[in-house]
Amino acid sequence: MTGERPGGPGDTLIVSGGGSTLVATDTLLAEAARLRLLQGEAEDWLERLARIQTLDSDLPSGPVMTAPSGGMTVFAARSTLGRVVERSQSLADALIAAAEGYGRAERMRDWGASVSGAWLGSTLGLLAPLLALAAMPGITVGAVGLLVGGLLTARRPGDVSADIGAWFQAHPRALTNPVLVAAVRVIVSSTDDAAAGRAGVPFPVSLALGDEGLGLLGVTTTAAGLVGLARPLGLLRETPVSVERLDGPARRPAGSVHPEAPPGLPPRSTSLPGTAPSVRPVAPPTGFGDLAARIPAVSPHAAQVRIERYGGPDDASWLVYIGGTAAWSPVAGEQPWDLTSNLAAVADQRAGSYRAVVQAMREAGVAPGDPVVPVGHSQGGLIAAQLAASGDFNTVMVATFGGLTAQVTLPADVVAVTVEHTDDLIPALGGTATGDDERLVVRREVFAEQEVPQGQSLPAHALIGYRETGRLMDGSEEPRLQEFRATLGEIIGTEAGESSRWRGIRLADG
Amino acid sequence: MEIPGGIGWAERVVTHLFQTNTFVATYALEARLDALRQQRMLLRLLRDDVDVAASGITATDLTCSWRSEAQRGYDDQRNDLAGELRRAAGLLDTALTEVNAAIDEVGAEMTAATRLAPGLAPDLVPTWVPR
Numbered sequence: 006m007t008g009e010r011p012g013g014p015g016d017t018l019i020v021s022g023g024g025s026t027l028v029a030t031d032t033l034l035a036e037a038a039r040l041r042l043l044q045g046e047a048e049d050w051l052e053r054l055a056r057i058q059t060l061d062s063d064l065p066s067g068p069v070m071t072a073p074s075g076g077m078t079v080f081a082a083r084s085t086l087g088r089v090v091e092r093s094q095s096l097a098d099a100l101i102a103a104a105e106g107y108g109r110a111e112r113m114r115d116w117g118a119s120v121s122g123a124w125l126g127s128t129l130g131l132l133a134p135l136l137a138l139a140a141m142p143g144i145t146v147g148a149v150g151l152l153v154g155g156l157l158t159a160r161r162p163g164d165v166s167a168d169i170g171a172w173f174q175a176h177p178r179a180l181t182n183p184v185l186v187a188a189v190r191v192i193v194s195s196t197d198d199a200a201a202g203r204a205g206v207p208f209p210v211s212l213a214l215g216d217e218g219l220g221l222l223g224v225t226t227t228a229a230g231l232v233g234l235a236r237p238l239g240l241l242r243e244t245p246v247s248v249e250r251l252d253g254p255a256r257r258p259a260g261s262v263h264p265e266a267p268p269g270l271p272p273r274s275t276s277l278p279g280t281a282p283s284v285r286p287v288a289p290p291t292g293f294g295d296l297a298a299r300i301p302a303v304s305p306h307a308a309q310v311r312i313e314r315y316g317g318p319d320d321a322s323w324l325v326y327i328g329g330t331a332a333w334s335p336v337a338g339e340q341p342w343d344l345t346s347n348l349a350a351v352a353d354q355r356a357g358s359y360r361a362v363v364q365a366m367r368e369a370g371v372a373p374g375d376p377v378v379p380v381g382h383s384q385g386g387l388i389a390a391q392l393a394a395s396g397d398f399n400t401v402m403v404a405t406f407g408g409l410t411a412q413v414t415l416p417a418d419v420v421a422v423t424v425e426h427t428d429d430l431i432p433a434l435g436g437t438a439t440g441d442d443e444r445l446v447v448r449r450e451v452f453a454e455q456e457v458p459q460g461q462s463l464p465a466h467a468l469i470g471y472r473e474t475g476r477l478m479d480g481s482e483e484p485r486l487q488e489f490r491a492t493l494g495e496i497i498g499t500e501a502g503e504s505s506r507w508r509g510i511r512l513a514d515g
Numbered sequence: 516m517e518i519p520g521g522i523g524w525a526e527r528v529v530t531h532l533f534q535t536n537t538f539v540a541t542y543a544l545e546a547r548l549d550a551l552r553q554q555r556m557l558l559r560l561l562r563d564d565v566d567v568a569a570s571g572i573t574a575t576d577l578t579c580s581w582r583s584e585a586q587r588g589y590d591d592q593r594n595d596l597a598g599e600l601r602r603a604a605g606l607l608d609t610a611l612t613e614v615n616a617a618i619d620e621v622g623a624e625m626t627a628a629t630r631l632a633p634g635l636a637p638d639l640v641p642t643w644v645p646r
Binding site: 036039043046047050053054056057060078079081082085086088089092093096099100103 | 550553554557558561564565568571572585589592593595596599600602603606607609610613
């Protein structure tokens with residue numbers, strides 16, 4: 006496209022939402038905006054030309070009106086500019102109509118998939134015992150086959166999971182696939198319908214209560230149910246949390262450190278115990294690329310939160326960058342950015358990571374009225390969206406990259422951009438969007454053309470890919486993306502700010 | 516019999532009338548020149564704006580990211596639109612040349628008118644007339 010865009014489907018951004026029913030590539034929407042601008046300009050040019058001619062009409066022998074070719078020249082220019090008005094208008098109309106049509110088709114497809122999924126889930130739930138009975142012979146044959154195969158090849162049953170893992174490693178496209186992502190999104194959203202069907206709730210009732218209807222049942226209730234079932238087994242148990250500033254003075258977190266935490270506090274990067282917090286000057290981010298680049302990368306003992314302060318003592322504004330999941334064990338350890346927080350956050354139950362972010366913000370000095378812009382990747386994206394939805398702080402903008410944010414309804418006055426890769430499985434685990442807010446959604450298929458790298462789990466979810474998408478968004482001329490960057494600049498200003506890094510730790514329960 | 520001051524008086528009246536006529540004529544020419552100059556300025560601004568739009572409309576290369584038949588069709592239409600803009604800019608440029616010629620013409624007329632009125636008080640001679 007432009008100089009910043011090498012081109013190709015892998016670099017194409019699909020933009021939707023933002024209070025509009027249009028769905029199109031950023032290029033198309035930028036084109037439509039440019040043509041509308043041209044139409045307005047051409048109308049203005051016609052008026053200006055008429056004024057120029059009026060100057061001439063006071064002088065009967067003026068060249069613009071009456072010179073041998075002058076009159077004809079200006080008449081021809083007026084006529085040409087008139088055609089420019091018509092052409093730019095019809096082309097802009099055609100582009101908007103195409104985007105409207107695409108948006109309509111996409112909504113129809115999503116609605117159809119959602120209702121079909123709900124029906125299938127409800128039916129499967131209702132027929133689960135019969136299906137289990139019917140599947141018994143197949144399962145038996147499979148189990149016997151595995152056993153016999155294992156005896157013949159001297160392989161243990163535990164090797165099956167290794168085989169599955171190896172197969173996915175050898176076929177990376179299987180999990181990095183927009184079709185699978187769309188299917189998973191529908192399946193996740195239909196789980197509540199399956200449970201309702203199993204409980205004997207008629208399909209129309211579960212449909213009316215679910216995402217497609219009142220929204221009383223959905224991914225949130227499914228996650229809450231899962232957490233409720235897991236906790237008695239010692240899994241997914243939430244704990245109190247504490248935070249420490251990594252580039253500030255040493256401070257032992259209040260409360261007992263989680264028993265699974267390694268002895269002693271993790272090493273600090275700059276300051277010695279007892280010294281004043283060091284201030285790290287930082288230039289304001291200029292766009293999505295900078296925002297994504299400053300999100301902390303996942304690492305067991307690294308900071309999960311970075312907070313930047315801009316402005317003077319009386320007009321402070323804050324950027325809060327929140328990292329993604331760092332631990333995947335279902336048993337809560339010392340890391341709050343874990344599976345437990347993931348499910349608690351999806352269940353809207355104030356996850357450990359959420360509480361750690363709030364605590365870090367308070368300790369950093371964020372006042373209730375200060376403008377705040379949370380930015381997050383993966384679980385961090387969900388936490389950022391929940392911060393915006395909670396009203397705990399004065400969140401004015403939010404940007405999420407690869408977050409499970411579909412079910413979070415954002416306030417209308419929060420300017421929001423959600424970035425999702427269509428071949429990234431993780432955002433799909435948040436289910437289908439409820440569609441109740443005006444967030445701008447930017448989608449990109451990262452591996453549309455390039456090979457999916459082997460030996461890397463879910464490469465389309467990697468922060469590095471989202472950073473690249475952020476840079477593409479900065480190069481886009483789509484008006485709403487440009488507006489987001491301009492608004493961000495207005496909020497944080499152009500002066501350098503201060504940065505601090507924070508690490509959340511789970512404390513022993515009770 | 517000589518009318519006292521007769522010829523001298525008539526001569527003065529005729530000269531004065533001629534000077535007044537010349538002054539009125541040059542004043543009208545100067546007003547026209549002002550209008551033409553204003554036209555030139557406005558036309559130049561308009562031509563530049565149209566020129567900028569003509570080059571801007573095709574600045575974005577769509578051929579790498581838009582590949583379907585419809586998208587190529589759009590690209591063709593956009594090129595046609597850019598052609599129209601360039602044509603309009605060209606026509607405005609021609610009109611500008613004509614206004615420039617008219618300015619030269621009026622300037623020459625004013626010079627000639629001033630030469631016909633040699634007694635015109637120096638402070639009445641328009642500033643644009645070469646002295």
